[in-house]
Amino acid sequence: MVPSTVTFAERRAELALLDRLIAGDEEAWRTLHARYGRLMVRCIQRVTRRFPRVVSPEDDREIFANLLLELVSRDKRKLRLFQASRGNRLSTWLGLLASHAAFDYLRTLRRDRGLVPLEDESAALRDEVTPYDHLESSQHRHIVAGMMAELSHKDRQFVSLYFDRGLAPEAVATVMNISLKTVYSKKHKIRSRLEGMATTQRLAA
Numbered sequence: 001m002v003p004s005t006v007t008f009a010e011r012r013a014e015l016a017l018l019d020r021l022i023a024g025d026e027e028a029w030r031t032l033h034a035r036y037g038r039l040m041v042r043c044i045q046r047v048t049r050r051f052p053r054v055v056s057p058e059d060d061r062e063i064f065a066n067l068l069l070e071l072v073s074r075d076k077r078k079l080r081l082f083q084a085s086r087g088n089r090l091s092t093w094l095g096l097l098a099s100h101a102a103f104d105y106l107r108t109l110r111r112d113r114g115l116v117p118l119e120d121e122s123a124a125l126r127d128e129v130t131p132y133d134h135l136e137s138s139q140h141r142h143i144v145a146g147m148m149a150e151l152s153h154k155d156r157q158f159v160s161l162y163f164d165r166g167l168a169p170e171a172v173a174t175v176m177n178i179s180l181k182t183v184y185s186k187k188h189k190i191r192s193r194l195e196g197m198a199t200t201q202r203l204a205a
Contacts, residue, residue: 014090022076039091040064040098047102054109067101110168147197151190158186159194 017035020028044063048055071078082093148156154176161172162183169183178186 011084015084018079018082018084018090021071021079036091036094037064040067040094043095043098044102047099047106051106055106059105063101063105064098066105067098070097070101147194150197151193155186155190158190162187 017028017031021032041060041064044060044067048060048063078097082088082090084090148159151159157176158172161167161175162169167175169180169187172178173180173183176183
C-alpha cells in the first residue's frame with residue numbers, strides 16, 4: 001500500500017496542526033490524540049501482537065504513553081523532523097514513530113528481562129510491513145545510505161548488529177571483539193553522530 005495523494009487542504013491542515021503542536025498549543029495536542037491516537041495504537045499493536053506471551057494491553061498503553069512523551073521531549077524534536085516537503089503524510093510519520101517505539105520496547109524487554117527470543121523478533125522485523133517501510137524505501141533510502149557511507153566499516157558493522165539486528169550489548173561485544181564498556185560508548189557516539197547528520201539533512205532540505 002502506498003501513501004494516498006494529499007490534497008492542498010489536507011496538507012495545509014496538517015501543517016497548521018504541526019505548527020500548533022510545536023508551539024505547545026494544548027488544544028492541538030487534544031486534536032492529535034483524537035485524530036491520530038487510534039492509528040498510533042494500531043501500529044503499536046501490529047508489532048506487539050506477535051508476542052502475546054510477553055506483552056499485554058498494559059504494555060501497549062505504556063508504549064503509547066512513552067511515545068507521547070517522546071513527541072514533546074527535546075523541544076519536540078521528533079515532530080520537527082517531519083518533512084512535509086517530501087510529500088509525506090503526518091499520519092504516516094506518526095505510524096512510523098509508533099512502530100519504532102513498539103520495537104524499541106520489545107528490545108528493552110529482551111535485553112533487561114530476556115523475554116523476547118532474538119529469532120522471533122528478527123522474524124517480526126522481516127515480516128512486519130509498517131509505514132516506515134514505505135517511507136524509508138521511497139523517500140529516505142538515499143539519505144540513510146549517504147549517512148551510513150560517512151561511517152567507518154567498524155561503525156557500520158556496529159549499526160548493523162546493535163540497531164538493525166537488535167543484538168544484546170554482550171553479543172555485540174563478542175562478535176566485534178570489544179569490551180562491553182566500548183559497546184555502550186560506541187552506541188552513544190554513533191547515535192549522536194547520526195542524529196547530527198539527520199538534523200543537517202533536515203535543515204538542508
